[in-house]
Amino acid sequence: MSDHRKDDEILGKAYDAKLMRRLLSYVKPYKGYVTLAILLNIVVAILPSVRPYLTKIAIDDYIANKDFDGLITIAALLLGTLLSQAVVQYFLTYFTELMGQKIIFDIRVQLFRHVERLALKFFDKTPIGRIVTRVTNDVESLNEMFSSGIVSVFSDIFVIIWIFFFMFTMSWDLALVTLSVIPILFYATFLFRKKVREAYRDVRYHLARLNSYMQEHITGMNVVQLFSKEEEELKKFSSINNDYKNANIRSVFYYAIFFPFVELLSAISIGLIIWYGGGEVVQNTLTLGVLIAFLQYTEMFWRPVRDLSEKYNILQTAMASSERIFKLLDDKTFVKNPENPVKLENVKGEIEFKNVWFAYNPGEYVLKDISFKINAGETAAIVGATGAGKTSIINILTRFYDIEKGAIFIDGVDISKVDKRDLRRYISVVLQDVYLFSGTIKSNISLGSGEITEEQIINAAKTVGAHDFIMKLPGKYDEIVKEKGATLSVGQKQLISFARALAYNPKILILDEATSSIDTETEILIQKAIEELLRGRTSIVIAHRLSTIQNADKILVMHKGELKEVGTHQELLARKGIYYKLYQLQYKDQEVIKSN
Structure with missing residues (x-):
């Protein structure tokens, strides 16, 4: 049975x-x-x-x-x-x-x-x-x-x-x-x-x-x-x-x-x-x-x-x-809060992983002894092949899952000692697969938060380039959104998710393959907006297209659950390691596309 x-x-x-x-x-x-x-x-x-x-x-x-x-x-x-x-x-x-x-x-x-x-x-x-x-x-x-x-x-x-x-x-x-x-x-x-x-x-x-x-x-x-x-x-x-x-x-x-x-x-x-x-x-x-x-x-x-x-x-x-x-x-599959949580105050956004091991299933580690530090206000990019462990880093940073060994710190505070809700107040994530709820454009940006004003919603939409297409809709910001945003294009949904992230004014911003579903024209439109979005915040960008993360302060190269290389775009190219090979492969692919 x-x-x-x-x-x-x-x-x-x-x-x-x-x-x-x-x-x-x-x-x-x-x-x-x-x-x-x-x-x-x-x-x-x-x-x-x-x-x-x-x-x-x-x-x-x-x-x-x-x-x-x-x-x-x-x-x-x-x-x-x-x-x-x-x-x-x-x-x-x-x-x-x-x-x-x-x-x-x-x-x-x-x-x-x-x-x-x-x-x-x-x-x-x-x-x-x-x-x-x-x-x-x-x-x-x-x-x-x-x-x-x-x-x-x-x-x-x-x-x-x-x-x-x-x-x-x-x-x-x-x-x-x-x-x-x-x-x-x-x-x-x-x-x-x-x-x-x-x-x-x-x-x-x-x-x-x-x-x-x-x-x-x-x-x-x-x-x-x-x-x-x-x-x-x-x-x-x-x-x-x-x-x-x-x-x-x-x-x-x-x-x-x-x-x-x-x-x-x-x-x-x-x-x-x-x-x-x-x-x-x-x-x-x-x-x-x-x-x-x-x-x-x-x-x-x-x-x-x-x-x-x-x-x-x-x-x-x-x-x-x-x-x-x-x-x-009675199911107790919880990421448990500490009995006496430490309060996060005046968060600057410094992130540090120390010897972190993580597995979705016991013994099958997808992250192995990961250690790195992202200073407050820096933009770090994570690259690697599918299954390298990029998204898993995001999952444990936001405490959707608990780690097996090691520790993760924000501003020197171990996140396992912080209340989950308090931790996530300072983090916004823009995912590749955007999920919109039934409601209005406005409610999908604010997610019903009474603390976010209509002015903040509009400013966030303008910053990411969503305002123009929203104003062309019959209902504008009160336009009804069907289940999963069925009446909107992939690019439009992605822009709304950017506006949602910005409206919450996070100290830490995570973009998980956030531009992979957007066409070239829309991508050009929001690249400047992303630069504004990242400025003054600690940011983690996961991207397949290496051209989008060349200006990152540091790039983390993942391979089969291990952190293999860390450096700037130019430093990693000079090493001629895994990042260099990934870049060469993408460069050749782009050359083939151009020649065709």
């Missing part, structure tokens, strides 16, 4: 007391709602249970004696119970749904807050579709339990208790005959629960597969269409969808057997009442009113039995969902 399947199947019991205690902890802030709901449930349970008894009184005491006034009184009482039940049921439904929505709101907020805190290492190994399933489908399953599961179970139990009370009060022997089918019901319920549990495990597993597949392939739709893989991917989707459909059909199949069987037992129970109770009525040992009341109570009894079976399914769903939700909440 795959690891993914293990994560999505039901690993615990159908009812897990430990999980339930943890779930009920979310109810504690709403004890008032729970108390009110239980009281209303007791009332809702007793009102319908009284009606058959009133019917018995009407038949035996008033109809049999032709007491019309008494019959009017009973009819008024019956009407009163119906109206009272409707009013109480309204408040019960309102308050239980309100409580359920408040609890689900709290759980969703807690989940999202937890996901925000998780380290990137977690997202490296976890499909996004699975996380979405936890926050949407699984949490919604808990909503059913809190809104219509836990509290309404009390109603069903109270109804059954009141029915038993009235039945045994009127005729204990007829009550025993009526309930003689209960052992068969218990056995049938046991089999039903076992089969439904197995079916539900498959439903949840295939639903998670479906969500993951949808998320992955919609995100990568451009690749699917580019390579004309629509039909092949459709076949794979159809297969997964078919598995999900079949799992649901199996689940429905057990319900289709169980509920008619319950109806059959109900019919048998009614038959026993007519056979045994009717015989006693004929022999004048039982009144007609009691017989009719028993028929009504029997019909009432099987309704909560069916409801409890439904509640079991809700409970089963909630147990499975809560197990996965708590597994996510």
Whole structure:
């Protein structure tokens, strides 16, 4: 069985007391709602249970004696119970749904807050579709339990208790005959629960597969269409969808057997009442009113039995969902903050790596004994082949990952002793793959920060050369940005990301292949802006095109996770080492392009 399947199947019991205690902890802030709901449930349970008894009184005491006034009184009482039940049921439904929505709101907020805190290492190994399933489908399953599961179970139990009370009060022997089918019901319920549990495990597993597949392939739709893989991917989707459909059909199949069987037992129970109770009525040992009341109570009894079976399914769903939700909440893949963090103040931007070793997977080092120093205000470039460790340096400098050995300092302070949020306040990163959120141009530059004024946003856009194209948009800075900036060109998105970095006025600026996706004309446009952007800041530039970093104060040459060379452009060329070879290769490539 795959690891993914293990994560999505039901690993615990159908009812897990430990999980339930943890779930009920979310109810504690709403004890008032729970108390009110239980009281209303007791009332809702007793009102319908009284009606058959009133019917018995009407038949035996008033109809049999032709007491019309008494019959009017009973009819008024019956009407009163119906109206009272409707009013109480309204408040019960309102308050239980309100409580359920408040609890689900709290759980969703807690989940999202937890996901925000998780380290990137977690997202490296976890499909996004699975996380979405936890926050949407699984949490919604808990909503059913809190809104219509836990509290309404009390109603069903109270109804059954009141029915038993009235039945045994009127005729204990007829009550025993009526309930003689209960052992068969218990056995049938046991089999039903076992089969439904197995079916539900498959439903949840295939639903998670479906969500993951949808998320992955919609995100990568451009690749699917580019390579004309629509039909092949459709076949794979159809297969997964078919598995999900079949799992649901199996689940429905057990319900289709169980509920008619319950109806059959109900019919048998009614038959026993007519056979045994009717015989006693004929022999004048039982009144007609009691017989009719028993028929009504029997019909009432099987309704909560069916409801409890439904509640079991809700409970089963909630147990499975809560197990996965708590597994996510218990995941401690964090880049931990120090207990007593050191405060960064008056940051100048001096960066120093001392004997740093780093691995994404234990023992597989991608950075080996890296040591270098970038003085405040300097621009350092990092070059090297793909996989040399350039981006990894950025990942550990921003503490997206923790290092295995060595230390990293900013202004002489070990960053492992600094709060992550405090550290990242002084660093801005412009990535090769720009991510824009749904919203406006303005909100994508400020990222919703109340500290950044509209004037600062516009100035930042002007500095990087984004202002002109933004002003040509219909909505200008309030232009709506679609998901991932779908309506903007790659170059325009890149310019917005530059404006975003500048708006936060960082002490340390990192450009990770930031101009590789921009056409030559746009690159020329922003080169001067980049020079302004870098001035007065400590900057790290990662670039494949060596022509863009010739003016750097120092160039770090990476090769297979090791720092091989450090120097200026001219110094490294004079050494005729790795940098010289890289430069020669690019120079030749450019000559070939020019000659063509």
